[in-house]
Amino acid sequence: MKQLKKMKSFLSISWKASPSYIILLLVNALLESARIVVNIILPKYLIDELLGNKDPQMLLILGSAIVLSNVIFKLIENIMKKQLTIGRIKLEEKMSQIMANKIMNVDFSYLENPYYLDLKERAVFAINNQLALENIIVGITNTIRDLITIISLLIILFSLSWVLVVFLLLTIGLNLWIYSSFANYQQEFFQSIIPINRKYGYYMGLGFQDKPQKDIRLYNMGQMLTQRVIEYNKDLMDEFQVFYNRLGKIEGLYNVINVLQASIAYGYVGLRVISDKFGPNISIGSFTMYVNAAINFSQTTTKLGENITLTFQMLQYLDPFMEFISLPETKEYSGNLKMEDEIKSISFKNVSFKYPGSDKYVLEDISFDIKGGEKISIVGLNGAGKTTLIKLLCRLYEPDSGEIFVNGHNIYDYEYESYMGKIAVIFQDYKLFAFTVGENISCNEGYKEDKKIMDLIEEVGLKEKIDSLPNGLDSLMGKAYDDKGIELSGGESQKIAIARALYKDAPLIILDEPTSALDPLAEAEIYEHFNTLVKGKTAIYISHRMSSSVFCDRILLIEDGKVVDYDSHANLMEKKDSLYYKLFTTQAKNYQLDIA
Incomplete structure (x- = not known):
């Protein structure tokens, strides 16, 4: 039978x-x-x-x-x-x-x-x-x-x-x-x-x-x-x-x-x-x-x-x-609400999560709020649960307990495509594909005559590089399928990924270690234009390099899967015995940052 x-x-x-x-x-x-x-x-x-x-x-x-x-x-x-x-x-x-x-x-x-x-x-x-x-x-x-x-x-x-x-x-x-x-x-x-x-x-x-x-x-x-x-x-x-x-x-x-x-x-x-x-x-x-x-x-x-x-x-x-x-699909857990075009608030309420097959909680009883238009930096040691937190917000995982709210509604009440269309993420392990540069940024074939792409290329600092390519935006990424394809450096590739996220024009942009392949000068250049790049969007930024925190409204400090502090850079730097002060001052010495 x-x-x-x-x-x-x-x-x-x-x-x-x-x-x-x-x-x-x-x-x-x-x-x-x-x-x-x-x-x-x-x-x-x-x-x-x-x-x-x-x-x-x-x-x-x-x-x-x-x-x-x-x-x-x-x-x-x-x-x-x-x-x-x-x-x-x-x-x-x-x-x-x-x-x-x-x-x-x-x-x-x-x-x-x-x-x-x-x-x-x-x-x-x-x-x-x-x-x-x-x-x-x-x-x-x-x-x-x-x-x-x-x-x-x-x-x-x-x-x-x-x-x-x-x-x-x-x-x-x-x-x-x-x-x-x-x-x-x-x-x-x-x-x-x-x-x-x-x-x-x-x-x-x-x-x-x-x-x-x-x-x-x-x-x-x-x-x-x-x-x-x-x-x-x-x-x-x-x-x-x-x-x-x-x-x-x-x-x-x-x-x-x-x-x-x-x-x-x-x-x-x-x-x-x-x-x-x-x-x-x-x-x-x-x-x-x-x-x-x-x-x-x-x-x-x-x-x-x-x-x-x-x-x-x-x-x-x-x-x-x-x-x-026969496995269930993500869309099967979706509600029917249409996501608004504006992010007014994000709230984590007593969220706990552990990976399937594990007894150890990666995140435990996490609660915090983000206001619309805020730029938040999430900081912590390796394995603290920073990326997992973002995956939960992106509905890649579902909390074991607690709820996540966007604009006052549980994120699973939103229709899947509607919700995902309002989030742009650059993960550390982002991928570029064997498409043209223009297709990698726009994620569609009809990018011709799109001035927005070149504006973004200029904003992320790649205009000179793209102009030097024989086929410009039409240059194929990689040589896997065409020996005429181009190979970009790690930093150049990450700038393409950043341009792709910005092109989506989502009201929430999440950057998970987006500058890890950049040298300190290139990183500083990205940070310098950070506010311009994200404009009035709500932005969540994860980085091991503490210099990103200076440009953010508040810093969420996570340690061992728990929120240990959530405040502005200036206020956190006043807590001389905190993990944040230790992390920032240690890196400041290495990069010779002026933290006076």
Whole structure:
């Protein structure tokens, strides 16, 4: 029942992804069944006519019917083969899009949870390495084809002998039991080697990646990596040797039963031709028909079992995919309120949070308020919970207790797109993509003639750099897909990220270590224009460099996941025994800042 439920869910997803491909597969299954039955029945009448009346006109009709039917079937087969190949590729692409969309829309907490990260890897492994999607679709349609063929052949064989049919079914049942037992072992085997295969793939993949090459060569790690690949490859080969030994024995037994099955079918039908001891004599044409029917029945029933077993086996392989696809999405937790265009207030009320699978609270009973238009600096040691606090505000995580309010409403009361459209964030681990500079800033293709982009480029201090590029804003970022792409320094890339956040023109801008790759002079330049850049927006700034605090209205000091102070820079500097005073004065000495 559970497997049938999974199959129903999978077919529903496949139908939504590509209904035309599913229809094509069903039509193809019907045509293949028709071809088998036609090629069993028509030769009987031709042979009987050759050995009987030998009517030239009838021989011509029957011969032409056989030739013409096969030509038509072959023509349709070639046409269908092309269409099915195109349809399969489209379905696989659609399924990949479904998986990609799920990853982009699933609740963010799942993407930082080791269990669900492993689940995602196993889902992708099943699709890419075990071809589970393709195999399960083909398995289902082949099962339908085999069922139609078997019903047709049963009608023919029962007209000869029900005893023969029972015998064939018994031997086929034995084969199916053998095949099913091995299929279960095979499924367990491939699941068991996934950990080894992932390790092998990781170390093997390092040799093909460009970014690790500097460290690999500088520290002469090539031999160590090669040795690790060899070790895991040997582990895989040892596992596969046991697997293929068992496979060889199963296939040997399988073939013995098939030969026995065919021999008895041939023998029984042959006896019916030369003797009436087991029933009325049959003609040579009927002999040909029944032999072909018996062989095709045996082969088709065996294929049916194989296809059913394969289908359920692939369903097991697809368990991770189906589980991942069923995960709740962030939008499912959304309310219906439309977010206003202005941030009037932000309030954390007794918010506590711990990461899934952990007993330790990262944030505990956090409460503070931000007024609209304020610039707030969040300060604390590494691991204090600063970035986690921002992730909660951005609805990437949900508090374990307490509530977060924006403009007086719980943030989960807002409609998802409406809420996210009012927040611009630059995380420390921001990403730029293999799009043009203009596309990276505007996040759309229609950025041409957009003066706002160049104004922002100038404000963040990149105008001279962009003007020096051969294609300006149309220059492609990175050389991953085009050797004409540009490589920017870390500081230049971060300025692009800052321009992207400002281009969104959201009323709330959050900067999480946005200048970590900049030198102190470049950092000071960004800080100097900070008020101009964010204008009247509400801004939250996280930085290890305390100089950012000078430009902020208030500083939120977090220590061990708790708010220990929340005041202006001037007031905090009066508390000589505070963590903030210690952090600021220590960095002031390093950067020779005037803090008098």
